[in-house]
Amino acid sequence: MLASFLLQMPLPGATDAAALASPRRSRYSLTIPLDPPGTILPKPRIFGPAGRPLVVIDAGHGGHDPGAVSPDTGRREKDVTLAVAQAIKAELIRSGRVRVALTREDDRFLVLGERSEIAHGIKADLFISIHADSALPGSTANGATIYTLSEVASDREAQLLAQRENRADIINGVNLGRQRTEVATILLDLAQRESMDASAGFANLLKREATGLIPFRPDYHRMAGFVVLKAPDMPSILLEVGYLTNADDAERLASEAGKQNIARGIRRAVEIHFARKLAAR
Numbered sequence: 001m002l003a004s005f006l007l008q009m010p011l012p013g014a015t016d017a018a019a020l021a022s023p024r025r026s027r028y029s030l031t032i033p034l035d036p037p038g039t040i041l042p043k044p045r046i047f048g049p050a051g052r053p054l055v056v057i058d059a060g061h062g063g064h065d066p067g068a069v070s071p072d073t074g075r076r077e078k079d080v081t082l083a084v085a086q087a088i089k090a091e092l093i094r095s096g097r098v099r100v101a102l103t104r105e106d107d108r109f110l111v112l113g114e115r116s117e118i119a120h121g122i123k124a125d126l127f128i129s130i131h132a133d134s135a136l137p138g139s140t141a142n143g144a145t146i147y148t149l150s151e152v153a154s155d156r157e158a159q160l161l162a163q164r165e166n167r168a169d170i171i172n173g174v175n176l177g178r179q180r181t182e183v184a185t186i187l188l189d190l191a192q193r194e195s196m197d198a199s200a201g202f203a204n205l206l207k208r209e210a211t212g213l214i215p216f217r218p219d220y221h222r223m224a225g226f227v228v229l230k231a232p233d234m235p236s237i238l239l240e241v242g243y244l245t246n247a248d249d250a251e252r253l254a255s256e257a258g259k260q261n262i263a264r265g266i267r268r269a270v271e272i273h274f275a276r277k278l279a280a281r
């Protein structure tokens with residue numbers, strides 16, 4: 001019964017419609033609620049010259065999910081991430097070397113898995129998720145951190161952050177993220193290992209190119225199991241741009257210069273990343 005249950009689960013790439021098209025009913029048939037056929041993820045606008053590599057910038061949180069909230073100013077993470085993402089988009093368009101798209105351009109909610117699926121759907125070459133951190137009262141934590149995917153968290157704090165960020169998918173106890181079958185997971189793992197290495201490479205490049213523009217924490221590269229980074233086919237990083245709970249960080253993130261510096265740092269790393277890929281061909 002378990003086997004037949006698994007066989008009826010959609011494989012990656014199989015559409016919900018295809019999964020529904022093979023009705024194998026038996027006395028033991030189970031009803032599994034699926035998304036209604038025809039549910040199509042939003043296709044974002046793509047900016048920049050055709051033929052260039054495509055960078056997708058993901059503004060964390062949105063809609064009913066505000067993310068972290070600054071205790072002093074009440075500023076919400078979802079607004080900070082969107083403003084930073086828009087600054088990065090403008091900077092990458094100005095550079096003219098890449099194409100760029102945002103997973104969201106307004107205040108809307110997206111399930112975590114949908115964010116990388118949107119990027120996958122438009123064949124993105126690089127995925128950058130933007131977030132802002134928060135710390136417990138009394139903490140002096142400040143500065144930016146780059147996270148990449150790992151099954152094993154680099155430390156307890158990284159693990160707790162991933163749990164916090166992954167919680168966006170759980171509403172009223174219902175997990176909105178899609179589950180994958182065991183076989184599909186193994187196949188995905190193989191592809192994912194390769195992009196995990198490329199992601200770590202990009203994290204180091206970003207630290208090098210953005211030093212002086214973005215204040216990084218001493219342990220600037222950390223790893224944990226972020227759902228939003230589980231795209232098997234493109235390098236993916238999550239950038240926590242600073243702490244909303246730290247006055248200096250909050251001021252920097254609210255200022256035009258602060259946002260511009262993040263955008264410039266990312267643009268430099270992005271240009272070198274793709275120049276290297278071109279040279280390696």
Ligand SMILES: [Zn+2]
Binds near residue numbers: 060068131132165
């Ligand atoms: Zn966040």
